[in-house]
Amino acid sequence: MTSQEVSDMFKAFLAGGVAGCCAKTMIAPLDRVKILLQAQNEHYRHLSVASSITAVVKKEGFWGLYKGNGAMMIRIFPYGAIQFVSYERYKKMALSWLGQDSHVARLMAGSLAGVTAVLFTYPLDMIRARLAFQVSGEHIYTGIIHTFHSIWHQEGKMKGFYRGFIPTFMGMIPYAGIAFYTYETGKRIALDHGPKFVSKPSPSQPDVKVLTTPCNLFVGGVAGAIAQTVSYPLDVARRKMQLGHMLANSHQFGNWMQVLLIVYQRHGLRKGLYRGLSINYVRAIPSVAVSFTVYEFMKQLLNIQPKNNSL
Template sequence: MSSSSASAKGDYYWLRSFVAGGVAGCCAKSTIAPLDRVKILLQGQSPHYRHLGVFSTLTAVPKKEGILGLYKGNGAMMVRIFPYGAIQFMAFDKYKKMLSTRIGISTHIHRLLAGSMAGMTAVICTYPLDVIRARLAFQVTGDHRYTGIANVFQSIYRSEGVLGFYRGLTPTLIGMAPYAGLSFFTFGTLKSLGLKHFPDQLGRPSSDNPDVLVLKSHVNLLCGGVAGAFAQTVSYPLDVARRRMQLGAVLPDSDKCVSPMKTLKYVYEKFGIKKGLYRGLSLNYIRCVPSQAMAFTTYEFMKQVLHLN
């Protein structure tokens, strides 16, 4: 009886963890959907906006496509981001416990490895939806190629086959390893150091378990923002390569973007570092800071709401 009860409790724990991660991911992405659309347009060198910068594109899109133009592709993003966030946060907790208890890896290293593994796990499980979302977001009103999520799915399958849904997967995984690893590592390290050295100033008892100390909300936001900014700096060129490979036949120079290294080399030689490999980075700093801040803060909040502490 006790064994069955424990098993049920464990099942419910992972279900609650799944929901907490999904809600965190949706909240994070919803706050930066317009910035994501602009980033994709800049990374793909859209002919409609390639002559503009980050902020001028942000103001030009509503004028050309209406305010909802800033949210183009966001429906596909929400369909993807719930399972993505759910899998990533749930897998991180699972990998972290596995690495620390079974393998005995040190605290800092197991955060880095668990974050990398969790990020890659989430990417593999949800990648086709990311490709579909990128194709939708790259469209400009008056120059439509697809009519919706189902149409993108059918078009990619017919013209590119199953492998079309995984274009750019390799640079995504390569880029996700340092990004997710450094993001979870930085947040976890800042959190543990803050609670260890400044518990009264930065922490408070968890609402679902007074014996557990958690960071105050504004401190969570700060730590999450710092973690996102640091991780993004390291992995951004691979994000550019990933987007160009995902867009595939939509781009006139898609034949140059058939592998991660060839894409990086082509972008560097044709557009350079600032206008190629790091094009849109300033926007990414603006978007990744609130995104990661919201993701970690929401997840920490949902852990208390769903009694995960």
């Protein structure tokens, strides 16, 4: 690997981390409510999304909407950085093996990037979920360090931090693969066949076209919506397994398939496996859109725009 490639990788790492933090900070309140609804928190499970947001503010104050966000920021910077850097590397390898126009290569690169990122950052996602599920007056954990210490000593050390990893792993394969593939495909179509107003010259490389910010946000939003719809039931299973003994019936959740079956039997498809999907659209669509858009902006700012129109 040349010094230029190392420099570009470091810049891509920084760009991906910043993109992830911007995206997650924007939708942190919706993330908190999504966790409460997904896991059927007794204080909020009977409420709608809007009513839950109001109830959280009333019960826990405005900053209650950001509970667990500290752990999220600690997690999301390396997550976003690893995901985007690994996608660039996996895509380069896959395209060299399968051909420059291979759709399978782009799907594969996105899936592998998502799995790689989640593998390294999953314990922080576990901690964040535990903190976000708590409500004022019923705290089990006092903060990130206490949560880490409790899980380590009470739930099997490192094994405890990967509870629910299998549904996360399986959900990430279609989610990341579809998100990256849909975004890149939409981007290429817009740049190659779209009207002139959807693109502009790159600030750092005038001979290279890039999408305008509104078009970037639109393409990213579509990618996020499609990816979330496909993978959402596995996200529900992941959250319930992550929360573990914080849920009254956690002893019944032996594995992710049992979680899916129990949730479906008790609550059905719409109110069980897709419970909270509406808020997930509201949070995931802008989150993915902002993530891709900020990443593209950072690539241009740091002068790491590729010589072609691929991501």
